[in-house]
Amino acid sequence: MAGYAFWRLVQAAIAVFGVMTIVFVIMRLAGDPTLLLVPEGATREHIEALRHELGFDRPIAVQYVAYLADVLRLDFGQSVVQRLPATAILASRLPYTLELALGASAIALLVGIPAGVAMAVWRGGALERLLATFVVTGQSMPTFLSGILLILVFGVLLGWLPTSGSGGLSSLVLPSIALGALSMATFARMARIAVVDELSKDYVRAARARGLSQGAVVVRHVLRNAAVPVVTIAALEFGNLLAGAVIVETVFAWPGIGQLAIQSIQSRDFVVVQVVVLFVSVIYVAMSLLADLAYAWLDPRIRLHG
């Protein structure tokens, strides 16, 4: 198990390194930010001087090596626009995104998994059809569309909930639903598949033959076995939530890192873009690492002999 964990850690580091490299190159190819920073009508010398000051006149490879060296020293640079440490900007936005991601995860897990289990246990019945409609809706609606619909219905028409900005629990509800809907559908589908799969296994019939009720077999045996695949996707879904946050934060004017990423891309503040992407990819990779370890921990066949 320790050897396995180490190997996965190495893989994770390679993945993060890959993402850093790709983002770095893409941001450089996207154009020179110096032009966006200088006031209109600046002289050529002025621009050149600023470019030199920011280090953009060096070859990309040199800039890249310097960047890597900085990152290794945990120096993530200064925003060229705001002239503040990029990490400080990230840190100021992070709590909002975490709040949103937690809200969305709660909705996704607490609605998705029970719905999936119910669909599996009562498959073929009216409840399954009802829940399936619900799940398909969550799954097929693009996040920006469900966001706008939620705003229209609960914000504009009914006026029940705030639709823009962050302020208290009530402002969290709609963006959490918009962000969580897709993951909720994924959880429901995965939980349903996993539970149906488990229910057809011999050990279920054998457990019933011991005198357990169907419900007791589900609670005591099936859920734990079905959890193995679901836990794996749960961690990955958390990574997906961060990606979805970009859209939801824009639609709901939510001041998190998704919104920060969009704003920074627009202003070619690539130091901030890099730190946001690096952060998200570290979280993403850490989550998939966690998923693998949880998988191994849940399954004694891997836990004891992996």
Place this chain on the structure above:
Amino acid sequence: MSDVLLAVENLTVDIGGTAVVDGVSFAMRRGEVLALVGESGCGKSLTAMALLRLLPPAARLAAGRVVLEGQDLAALPERAMRRLRGEALSIIFQEPTASLDPLATVGSQIVEAYRVHRGVTRAEARRAARDMLDAVGIPDAERRLEQYPFELSGGMCQRIMIAIALVCGPSLLVADEPTTALDVTIQAQILDLMRKLVAERGASILIITHDMGVVADIADRVAVMYAGRVVEVAPVAELFASPRHPYTALLLASVPRLDATPKAQLATIEGRVPSPDEFGVGCRFAGRCPLAVQRCHEAPPALADIGRDHAAACWRSADVARLMEPAS
């Protein structure tokens, strides 16, 4: 007839409108081992599952009575049936490893089987589980209880399944091909174990098998099934010596020697088993039967007593001994 433990009467299991188990009847005495034999797909497993009312979702118990110790299981509400499973009658299956929850220790599964019927503490149940492991010949019980199914061999898992099945002391153990998935030496050990436990506990075993070696080894009586029906029932020695149904006779003739290898499987008989939509109105064996006459195609022969403790469902059962080659 108070020594009758189980009476199955006219048991009928329906899948998609056809009776794949069709009017099966047989009885078992206390302490007896009855073997249920027949070709693949003749309905043995469905019969077994119907006894415990654990049929697969596609199948339905369409008719019949399953009277265990005077109580008709087929008519019980599910809650009452649940109280009997594992307590009055237990079942073990062909695939012992797949029958255990892979994520739970074997100990917890034996404990669970005990506690679901006995309102005892975990510690007491654990003691019962340990005693059970001793009884099924698993040494080092304390350590074994903590192990997971994947850490045990198939033979060990089957011993665990037997421990689970017997921990509440049921009067009937249904064993659906309990040794088929195991290798030959382990098979013999498991059969020995089952025989010993029946003798000690006075339980009865309904054993389902393809294997005439197993039948000869463990059974007191045999019920032969063909295409969803019981065609012959007799004590094992009598059945082997003088079968009264042509199917049984062919079945035995195709086995090399009774006392030869325990691996002697049911060999193939000319032709093939009809599928349910080809059953027709007459005897279901008529298409393959060397003795078939016109009448066989027109009306189904009922299972009728043809001697002491011997029944067969054949219009020409009286002619079988004379006309067919005796088992060599």
